[in-house]
Amino acid sequence: MEKICVAVRVRPPAPVIQEVSSGLYWKVEHNRISLHNPIGIPISGASYAFDHVLDQNCTNAKVYELLTEDLIRAAIEGFNGTAFAYGQTSSGKTFTMNGCEDNPGIIPLAIRDIFQHIQMALDREFLIRVSYMEIYNEEINDLFSPENQKLQIHENLERGIFVAGLREEIVNNAEQVLKLIEQGEVNRHFGQTNMNARSSRSHTIFRMVIESKSKDTSSSEHSNSDAIRVSVLNLVDLAGSERIAKTGAGGVHLKEGKHINKSLMVLGNVINKLSDGGKQRGHIPYRDSKLTRILQPALGGNAKTSIICTVAPEEVHIEETRGTLQFASRAKCITNCIQVNEILTDAALLRRQKLEIEELRKKLQGSRSEVLEQEILKLRNELLKYELEREKLAMELEEERKSHKECNQCIKEQQMKIDNINSIVSCSEQDGDSVQIKFFPSSSSMADAGILVLLSTGWGQLPVRQRLEEDSNDDHSTCQENAFKTPCFKSVRNTFVAKRSNYSKLPDSSPLPDDFSNVADEELWLRLNKGHNTDLNSLQMTPSIKAHSFSSSDPSGPSPGYSIEYYKDEIQNLKRQLEHTIEEKNELERSHAKQLFLNNQILVEMSKLQQEMLLIRGIPQKLCVSVTHCKDIYKDVLSIMQIAFKHR
Numbered sequence: 001m002e003k004i005c006v007a008v009r010v011r012p013p014a015p016v017i018q019e020v021s022s023g024l025y026w027k028v029e030h031n032r033i034s035l036h037n038p039i040g041i042p043i044s045g046a047s048y049a050f051d052h053v054l055d056q057n058c059t060n061a062k063v064y065e066l067l068t069e070d071l072i073r074a075a076i077e078g079f080n081g082t083a084f085a086y087g088q089t090s091s092g093k094t095f096t097m098n099g100c101e102d103n104p105g106i107i108p109l110a111i112r113d114i115f116q117h118i119q120m121a122l123d124r125e126f127l128i129r130v131s132y133m134e135i136y137n138e139e140i141n142d143l144f145s146p147e148n149q150k151l152q153i154h155e156n157l158e159r160g161i162f163v164a165g166l167r168e169e170i171v172n173n174a175e176q177v178l179k180l181i182e183q184g185e186v187n188r189h190f191g192q193t194n195m196n197a198r199s200s201r202s203h204t205i206f207r208m209v210i211e212s213k214s215k216d217t218s219s220s221e222h223s224n225s226d227a228i229r230v231s232v233l234n235l236v237d238l239a240g241s242e243r244i245a246k247t248g249a250g251g252v253h254l255k256e257g258k259h260i261n262k263s264l265m266v267l268g269n270v271i272n273k274l275s276d277g278g279k280q281r282g283h284i285p286y287r288d289s290k291l292t293r294i295l296q297p298a299l300g301g302n303a304k305t306s307i308i309c310t311v312a313p314e315e316v317h318i319e320e321t322r323g324t325l326q327f328a329s330r331a332k333c334i335t336n337c338i339q340v341n342e343i344l345t346d347a348a349l350l351r352r353q354k355l356e357i358e359e360l361r362k363k364l365q366g367s368r369s370e371v372l373e374q375e376i377l378k379l380r381n382e383l384l385k386y387e388l389e390r391e392k393l394a395m396e397l398e399e400e401r402k403s404h405k406e407c408n409q410c411i412k413e414q415q416m417k418i419d420n421i422n423s424i425v426s427c428s429e430q431d432g433d434s435v436q437i438k439f440f441p442s443s444s445s446m447a448d449a450g451i452l453v454l455l456s457t458g459w460g461q462l463p464v465r466q467r468l469e470e471d472s473n474d475d476h477s478t479c480q481e482n483a484f485k486t487p488c489f490k491s492v493r494n495t496f497v498a499k500r501s502n503y504s505k506l507p508d509s510s511p512l513p514d515d516f517s518n519v520a521d522e523e524l525w526l527r528l529n530k531g532h533n534t535d536l537n538s539l540q541m542t543p544s545i546k547a548h549s550f551s552s553s554d555p556s557g558p559s560p561g562y563s564i565e566y567y568k569d570e571i572q573n574l575k576r577q578l579e580h581t582i583e584e585k586n587e588l589e590r591s592h593a594k595q596l597f598l599n600n601q602i603l604v605e606m607s608k609l610q611q612e613m614l615l616i617r618g619i620p621q622k623l624c625v626s627v628t629h630c631k632d633i634y635k636d637v638l639s640i641m642q643i644a645f646k647h648r
Ligand SMILES: Nc1ncnc2c1ncn2[C@@H]1O[C@H](COP(=O)(O)OP(=O)(O)OP(=O)(O)O)[C@@H](O)[C@H]1O
Pocket: 010, 011, 012, 056, 087, 088, 089, 090, 091, 092, 093, 094, 095, 096, 196, 198, 199, 200, 201, 238, 239, 240, 241, 310
């Protein structure tokens, strides 16, 4: 955004005016112009400041330097530019824009300057086209071709606002242009008024279209230097507002004056609207006059703009001067939005698009590679994680295998022991004699103890039955209680019990054999009686007699052939035998109780083993699940790795 540059130029007083003066005068100080009373005091509300305020001594060259030089340079670089002179009639607009031979105005100075710069710009080649038109009575006429009259204004995307049918001359040097202008001036409408011997009766617009492109096409691969810059420079000399009373215009001039004033009023409206700025601006009436329509880009559009407001210093023109200064003050508020105008040839367009595509591709590749790197990093991390998990699972699997093996071994050992016990028990049942049972349970207490239990049967025979079942739902408390009672085989289900068979049956004959060949040796007896030394001699001395029952119903009674002594001895002997038998019975009961206790302990151990077995049975299933899980993980890892390699 750039503000319009506004300057006020005060022309020298006209020598011819004869009037009664009140002594009011305009004073120029720096960039300010103020109306003063005759005693030199500024009049309130009549002081104006601008970018430049140029007094009567200012030359056109200075005006050009201050107001137009930058604009011309910008036009060469591709920016649109407009400079116009605004002011009342005979205030020096034409003098400022065209100048005279001694004091060339902005247009010839600009033309020379432009060509000078073009010649110095070795890196670019230029094409300059010029046209010259006037808006006379609200009609556009071509000053280079007088036959081109009443031209129309058009607008399109390519050219913007333009006058259709206007002759454009391609020019190569300043002199050529100046000559063309000279020719065009001939066609311009001038008129003589009371105020100006050569009064412009129309607004004139000298237009230069400056096209340029870089001479260096080799660097065009990496820049936009092949783009064609096109700028439009308008140098405008407006007709002056006039009071009919002052100018004395009549007839044609009156009509001209009316059109001039009307178009200037529209210009004032446009400036007013533009100076409002922001949302209050509303509709800008560019289309209300041909002048504002043509100058539209210069007023709030894409152009650098300079306005030179010329004023007459005479007291008689104070009101017009104040009007011009107010117009200038509003114009000062207008901002334009300028930008380089570039036109791309097909080749240039193609090249620029190529560059853009290349840049986009680089950006895309950059972002793509970053994304891929991140993805690879993520995959690597995941891979590492899975590998660790796999190793952990493999270790767990190995441990479980070991544990399974150990358990199996343990079960085998236990099974062997159980079989061993079973075989011993079945042997004892078959033999009905003496049984030697060895336990090597897995539990440490039992193993350490290395318990050796001997069960024996003898007189008062005690055959042993052992049962072993795997069911762990035993009533151990019952077993414990029963361990110290006479065993009850039915109440203790699935327990390891000893049974005394034929307990109540009296033998038909003495249990002692006739000879001792089939009787257990002395060591066995000693062990059975826990060190109690049985009177073997007495046992051996016991005669092999047939037992008799002495029931009251027995009519026979003792044989009469025996003496009293014999009977006494016999009674004594029987008493001893009875005592011995009772003792043996008690001992056996104790052994049974102990055996039951041990059996219960074995059952507890077996129950534990069974629980372990249950756990062990579940291990293969677990292992299968683990192995399947491992396989799945391994498959996932493989697929992830395959994908990562594809991306690479
Ligand atoms: N700064 C100046 N120095 C010397 N002479 C000047 C200056 N400005 C204007 N003049 C003279 O004043 C007279 C009127 O000037 P000019 O024709 O340029 O006025 P104008 O504003 O163009 O009038 P119009 O609107 O009627 O065309 C001319 O004779 C011109 O030479």
